[in-house]
Amino acid sequence: MNSNLYQIQNIFKRYGKKDILKDVSFSIPEKSIVGLVGLNGSGKTTLSSIVSGLKPCTSGDVLLNGKTAYKNIDEYKRTIGLCPQRTNLDNRFTVRENLINDAVFFGISDERININLKKVIKKFNLEKYLDFKPAALSGGYKQRVSIARALMHEASLIILDEPTLGLDPNTRKSLWDVVKNLKEEGCSVLITTHYMDEIEGLIDKLCILSKGKIFFDGTVDELKKNKNSDLDKIFNKLAEEECE
Amino acid sequence: MKMIYKLKSLRETILNRSVRSFIKSEVSVTIKSLKDAIINSVIWSAMIAVTSGYILQSFGMSKNYGEFQAASLITSAVGFETYRTIFRLLSDIEGEKIILYYFSLPIKSNVVFFRLCVIFALNGVIMSTVTLLVLKAVLWNQINIANINFALFYLVVIVIASLFATFSIFLTAYTPSMQKIGNTLMRVLFPIWFMGGYQFSFAAAKSISNVVACMSLVSPYMYANEAMRGIILSSGEFIPIWKCLTVLVIMTVIFWKIGISKIKRRLDII
Numbered sequence: 001m002n003s004n005l006y007q008i009q010n011i012f013k014r015y016g017k018k019d020i021l022k023d024v025s026f027s028i029p030e031k032s033i034v035g036l037v038g039l040n041g042s043g044k045t046t047l048s049s050i051v052s053g054l055k056p057c058t059s060g061d062v063l064l065n066g067k068t069a070y071k072n073i074d075e076y077k078r079t080i081g082l083c084p085q086r087t088n089l090d091n092r093f094t095v096r097e098n099l100i101n102d103a104v105f106f107g108i109s110d111e112r113i114n115i116n117l118k119k120v121i122k123k124f125n126l127e128k129y130l131d132f133k134p135a136a137l138s139g140g141y142k143q144r145v146s147i148a149r150a151l152m153h154e155a156s157l158i159i160l161d162e163p164t165l166g167l168d169p170n171t172r173k174s175l176w177d178v179v180k181n182l183k184e185e186g187c188s189v190l191i192t193t194h195y196m197d198e199i200e201g202l203i204d205k206l207c208i209l210s211k212g213k214i215f216f217d218g219t220v221d222e223l224k225k226n227k228n229s230d231l232d233k234i235f236n237k238l239a240e241e242e243c244e
Numbered sequence: 245m246k247m248i249y250k251l252k253s254l255r256e257t258i259l260n261r262s263v264r265s266f267i268k269s270e271v272s273v274t275i276k277s278l279k280d281a282i283i284n285s286v287i288w289s290a291m292i293a294v295t296s297g298y299i300l301q302s303f304g305m306s307k308n309y310g311e312f313q314a315a316s317l318i319t320s321a322v323g324f325e326t327y328r329t330i331f332r333l334l335s336d337i338e339g340e341k342i343i344l345y346y347f348s349l350p351i352k353s354n355v356v357f358f359r360l361c362v363i364f365a366l367n368g369v370i371m372s373t374v375t376l377l378v379l380k381a382v383l384w385n386q387i388n389i390a391n392i393n394f395a396l397f398y399l400v401v402i403v404i405a406s407l408f409a410t411f412s413i414f415l416t417a418y419t420p421s422m423q424k425i426g427n428t429l430m431r432v433l434f435p436i437w438f439m440g441g442y443q444f445s446f447a448a449a450k451s452i453s454n455v456v457a458c459m460s461l462v463s464p465y466m467y468a469n470e471a472m473r474g475i476i477l478s479s480g481e482f483i484p485i486w487k488c489l490t491v492l493v494i495m496t497v498i499f500w501k502i503g504i505s506k507i508k509r510r511l512d513i514i
Binding site for chain 1: 266269273342350352
């Protein structure tokens with residue numbers, strides 16, 4: 001697993017005449033979990049797609065270890081594991097084939113594929129489901145397979161876009177345990193969510209996105225200290241301000 | 245110099261292990277689902293061959309109409325994949341978005357579209373072979389496959405398949421949503437199929453009206469049908485095969501360039 005520092009610098013994203021992201025800058029240190037929090041429509045998914053190298057930004061840069069990602073976007077993509085809101089696993093293949101195909105597409109050697117496959121099967125309890133098509137899995141297991149797929153190609157930054165959306169509380173808790181584990185593996189994780197309470201104890205760093213701008217960038221403790229309040233109250237206040 | 249660089253880059257892309265595996269995985273899925281496609285093709289081509297080769301002849305249609313329709317049927321067997329592909333691409337874009345996973349892979353985004361062309365060509369080769377065999381079995385003496393230059397036959401099939409693959413991408417890019425797919429079918433696909441000489445040759449159209457003949461030249465089906473007739477039919481006046489192939493290749497390049505650039509903008513990908 002590589003250890004990398006990702007820097008998002010002055011990102012602007014415009015769709016037509018609407019600015020979705022305005023001068024967004026933050027960093028994702030190595031082996032850390034960063035929470036990207038914001039209300040619906042604040043630009044979280046767009047930003048995570050830009051960080052993943054999937055979508056272009058209107059201006060700004062994404063740096064990996066000080067070098068622009070756009071100079072060799074294919075090399076940059078090798079370091080990323082994108083797990084979108086709707087797990088886009090290929091339903092024509094079994095879970096096993098989805099995992100193996102991913103590693104093969106990313107150019108991982110056969111020897112490493114076998115090692116990684118055994119590791120992710122154990123880590124995510126996938127043994128029983130390997131020959132299932134993803135469509136037959138529950139939402140929680142689809143998310144697990146999606147994260148496992150990212151680990152198959154040894155991504156150093158896993159991007160989880162609203163990973164617990166539509167999941168029951170138990171499944172959500174077990175998914176957060178999985179995320180905690182990723183850090184111990186040496187990965188950095190970028191989580192976008194609007195469940196502040198759930199990620200409070202999990203993240204090393206918090207970025208709050210409001211109306212396409214970074215409202216806060218720092219640790220949870222710094223935020224509490226600055227605003228002299230708990231996370232839920234801060235978030236609710238932000239929501240009220242956005243509604244106004 | 246720019247051309248040499250492009251060719252070098254193309255060669256590197258094809259030799260890339262990730263790219264090869266990416267295409268191979270799709271080929272394996274396509275082969276697994278061939279049974280259904282073959283059954284569909286057998287039923288469809290047999291029914292049309294019986295109608296055009298026997299029933300219509302009893303109503304006074306020319307004796308070689310069965311053979312004439314055979315060429316159009318082979319082209320249509322390849323071209324009809326267009327609608328299925330537009331449907332599949334649009335439902336994915338509006339639903340699971342698996343295509344975005346493919347764009348997140350460390351390969352050039354054009355490879356995702358190139359894979360579509362490979363699958364189209366593979367399908368085209370298999371479907372045209374099956375259709376030809378069914379036509380021979382049903383029409384028997386009305387069609388002489390011993391006269392067919394198979395190297396040229398498969399070259400034309402691959403060119404036609406590449407054209408319809410890029411045409412699918414092009415039409416997907418311009419179809420706003422799944423709800424509007426019926427409009428694409430009724431306003432584009434059916435008209436170009438009917439006006440593309442499925443039931444008549446270019447020479448026949450020209451003998452009736454120059455305007456009709458010129459209109460039929462807008463349809464890629466006309467060049468595909470005429471090229472196929474030139475290979476399969478023992479006699480008749482058709483547009484020369486090399487002219488048809490040239491136009492088909494030019495159309496493929498145009499649909500590829502415009503279609504890919506439009507669909508990339510629509511999906512907002514790098």
